[in-house]
Amino acid sequence: MTPSRISSDLVFRNWILHQPEGKTLLRCYQCGRCTSACPVAEIDSLFNPRLFLEKVILADDSLAENQLIWTCLTCEQCEVRCPEHVKIPQILILAKVRGLLSGNTPHIALDRAHSILSQGRTIHVSDPMLKTRDKMGLPSLGSPPVEQLSKVLKELGLAEKLDSIKGDDEVEQSD
Helix, strand or coil, X not given: CCHHHHHHHHHHHHHHHCCCCHHHHHXXXXXXXXXXXXXXXXXXXXXXXXXXXXXXXXXXXXXXXXXXXXXXXXXXXXXXHCCCCCCHHHHHHHHHHHHHHCCCCCHHHHHHHHHHHHHCCCCCCCHHHHHHHHHCCCCXXXXXXXXXXXXXXXXXXXXXXXXXXXXXXXXHHHC
């Protein structure tokens, strides 16, 4: 590993740790409960939230370049099962932001980003899902902070980037 590579890795790790949600990362002791609770990991053995967190802990910024992190549903099952309440979905979102900034964004991720901008979530939370959560005694999901997400994405210049990419896609589809 070259010194510049190490520096780059530490910049990524420190950037995560300086975010409010990222501060929870250092509580992770790699128990693996997050992965055992993850519906995506059940379908795709390459998707492993525990290993994603390990990469960040070890200052490996390749996570931001990993296309696989974009398959996270942000269902928060990993966080619910985490004994240390590590904000895993939010940490993966931060890694995705780094990916966006570096131009490493798969097409499906752009669709999800548009969904987050408009709804605050990547999936629609249906009434039956809310009733099931209530019956199970799970806490309310609350309203997603759409305005706050939009503000952050605008400050980072990502909202405009998403709009321009969506515009490019619409032009390609009409050709």
